Amino acid sequence: MEFNPKIVAFLCNWCSYTGADLAGTSRMEYKANVRAIRVMCSGRIEPTFVLRAFTQGADGVLICGCHPGDCHYQEGNYRCLRRYLLLQKYIEQMGIETQRLKLEWISASEGKQFAELVNSFTETIRDLGPCKIKEIVNVLT
Amino acid sequence: MEQTKPKLKLAVYWAAACGGCCVSVLDVHEKLFDVIAAADLVFWPIALDIKYKDVEEMPDNYIDITLFNGAVRNSENEHMARLLRKKSKILLAYGSCSHLGGIPGLANFSTKEDIFRRVFEECESVVNNNNSKPLPEYEVPEGILELPVFYNDVRSLAQVVDVDYYLPGCPPQTDRFLEVFTAIVTGAELPPKGAVIGASVKAQCDECVRKKSEDKRIKKFYRPWEINDDGETCFMEQGVLCMGPATRAGCGYRCIKGNAPCRGCYGPSSDTTDPGAKMMSAIASIIDEKEPEDIKRVIDDVVDPAGTFYRFSLPTSLIRRKMS
Numbered sequence: 001m002e003f004n005p006k007i008v009a010f011l012c013n014w015c016s017y018t019g020a021d022l023a024g025t026s027r028m029e030y031k032a033n034v035r036a037i038r039v040m041c042s043g044r045i046e047p048t049f050v051l052r053a054f055t056q057g058a059d060g061v062l063i064c065g066c067h068p069g070d071c072h073y074q075e076g077n078y079r080c081l082r083r084y085l086l087l088q089k090y091i092e093q094m095g096i097e098t099q100r101l102k103l104e105w106i107s108a109s110e111g112k113q114f115a116e117l118v119n120s121f122t123e124t125i126r127d128l129g130p131c132k133i134k135e136i137v138n139v140l141t
Numbered sequence: 142m143e144q145t146k147p148k149l150k151l152a153v154y155w156a157a158a159c160g161g162c163c164v165s166v167l168d169v170h171e172k173l174f175d176v177i178a179a180a181d182l183v184f185w186p187i188a189l190d191i192k193y194k195d196v197e198e199m200p201d202n203y204i205d206i207t208l209f210n211g212a213v214r215n216s217e218n219e220h221m222a223r224l225l226r227k228k229s230k231i232l233l234a235y236g237s238c239s240h241l242g243g244i245p246g247l248a249n250f251s252t253k254e255d256i257f258r259r260v261f262e263e264c265e266s267v268v269n270n271n272n273s274k275p276l277p278e279y280e281v282p283e284g285i286l287e288l289p290v291f292y293n294d295v296r297s298l299a300q301v302v303d304v305d306y307y308l309p310g311c312p313p314q315t316d317r318f319l320e321v322f323t324a325i326v327t328g329a330e331l332p333p334k335g336a337v338i339g340a341s342v343k344a345q346c347d348e349c350v351r352k353k354s355e356d357k358r359i360k361k362f363y364r365p366w367e368i369n370d371d372g373e374t375c376f377m378e379q380g381v382l383c384m385g386p387a388t389r390a391g392c393g394y395r396c397i398k399g400n401a402p403c404r405g406c407y408g409p410s411s412d413t414t415d416p417g418a419k420m421m422s423a424i425a426s427i428i429d430e431k432e433p434e435d436i437k438r439v440i441d442d443v444v445d446p447a448g449t450f451y452r453f454s455l456p457t458s459l460i461r462r463k464m465s
Contacts, residue, residue: 047418051459068431075431082425082436089440090417093250093447095464132464 005125008053009034009062009118012042014072015107016064022111030115031122034062042066043076047087050101057134060100060125064114067105077105099124100131149205149326151176152184152196153235154225156218157245157295158211162236163187165312166208169319179326180205193221199228206325208235208308208318212245212456213296216277217289226302231325235318237311237406239298240337242456244311246295247448249455249462253293297457306332308339311406311453314392340391342411345403348390351375358429362442365402376402377427382449387419406453415459417450 011017017038023030039045042065053061063084065077084103092098102121106114155163163185169176183204184191207229213219226232237243248256261267261274279286298304308321317339325331332338341348353375363380370376376383376397384405385397392407409416424443430436443449451458 047421048414048459051415051418055459078431079425081433082428082430082440083421085433085436085440086421086425086443086446089443090421090446090450091460093445093463094460096460133460136464137459137461 003126003130005033005059005122005130006057007034007060007062007118007122007125008058009036009064010039010042010045010049011036011106012044012065012072012077013038013040015066015070015105016042016114018108019064019106019110019114022109023115024111026111028111028115030118033122033125034118041071041073041076042080043071043073043078045080045083047083047090050087054096054100054131054133055137057131059128059131060102060121062117062121063101063103064106064117065103067107070107096131096133097128099128149180150183150203151180152204152207152225152229153182153187154184154207154209154211154221155186156209156211156221156239156298157214158236158238159244160187161312162208162210162238165236165310165315166318168315172319176322179322193224196224196228201227202230204229206231206233206322208233209239209298210234210236210312212238212242213292213298213301214245214248215289215291219292219301222298222301231305232298232302233321234298234304234307236313237309237408237453239304240307240309240457241408241454242295242297243406243453246297246454246456247452248295250447251463252465253291257291294462295456300456305334307335307337309337309389309407310340310392311404313339314395316393317391337389337408337411340389340407343390344410344413345385345388345390345394345397345407346375348394349375349385349397350394351397354378357427359427359439360429361439370400372400377423382420382424382443384416384420384450384452386423387413387416387450404452405450408454416454417447417458420450421446 011020020036045063050061065080071077088098104117153166184196207225209232213222234240238245257274261269275288277288277290321339352373357378359380361380362382365381368379381402383402385403387409388403388405389407389410396403405416413419428436428439430439
């Protein structure tokens with residue numbers, strides 16, 4: 001059976017979710033592998049959310065927020081960026097491919113960019129293959 | 142201590158542990174007389190000559206309280222965990238290793254093969270010309286010799302058997318143990334099963350005595366020996382990594398009072414799922430940089446995030462082990 005990646009996308013309410021919405025209302029087609037989760041701000045995305053997504057079977061996690069300087073709450077996206085860079089360093093130490101976690105800035109008008117991002121990220125994860133975290137965590141339980 | 146119940150039967154066992162937890166029980170000093178007035182010690186390998194087979198012969202639920210310290214690293218540890226669970230009314234995970242995996246849990250950064258290769262082949266002080274490795278069974282003329290099976294993963298006690306209570310710490314503060322012990326002996330109402338006892342529900346920072354400001358901004362992280370600590374200001378504000386934000390209070394701040402940052406042995410506070418994730422959140426909030434390159438430069442100072450944030454809790458963290 002062909003590997004169909006499961007991807008969890010955390011999208012901020014003000015820019016990225018609206019951008020994803022624009023892709024939809026503009027009838028753009030993109031890969032259906034992404035499960036979108038709307039959060040009020042990319043600064044709300046705790047590292048726990050990302051790690052838990054992986055342990056529950058996500059093959060990739062996508063984080064999208066407003067472009068730097070555009071955050072609805074002034075600097076939530078900078079917090080997100082710093083958490084993301086720390087997470088990247090951590091998951092690399094844990095032997096998890098860093099490409100499985102991606103941060104991109106998507107504005108409310110970037111529906112096309114969102115569709116392209118989802119397609120390219122899905123391909124990246126498809127090439128990487130299934131993520132082993134869930135399996136290993138289950139064996140240990 | 143006034144006693145309302147018949148004399149208790151107390152057992153203390155060490156699995157993958159350093160012995161510090163057993164010593165912390167001995168640290169009750171002269172209160173030991175109160176302890177043994179209230180309880181008979183029926184099994185305690187560090188102090189008493191009672192064999193495993195004696196424990197096996199005890200009826201089920203014979204022991205009132207077992208203080209189980211140490212992680213589960215091999216088949217012997219697992220056997221004793223299951224045995225003591227069966228023989229004990231209350232099984233208490235005593236100390237960081239049985240609570241969270243502890244320092245032995247850091248071995249989950251390696252595999253069994255890595256460890257055996259390092260210890261029996263590569264280690265500078267080892268001469269092992271026939272490349273021998275420990276085998277679980279070995280036949281000699283007199284019969285078969287057995288060794289415990291070394292597992293690939295270190296697990297906490299609760300990942301192997303049902304645990305009633307957790308008493309955290311590396312080692313637990315003896316005063317906290319005495320409080321818990323006194324509560325059991327005097328028949329005080331016990332907390333709900335699964336509770337972390339002998340510790341606070343809050344984080345270290347909530348109770349820490351060091352001076353904190355609301356505006357923490359860090360442009361560089363330091364190792365403790367790189368700064369001239371003023372003895373008063375929050376370690377994080379001075380740029381020294383301190384596990385306080387992600388750690389349960391209740392230890393009495395012995396490290397902080399000794400001018401050393403918290404290492405996180407009491408485990409995550411009650412509202413924290415994963416101590417490392419919490420620390421990443423906390424650190425991300427105080428780094429005073431906005432450009433990716435500058436942020437990366439600051440993060441470079443955090444040399445070993447996984448080992449630092451999960452020093453005592455790797456096996457019970459969300460990711461649990463290094464993927465191989």
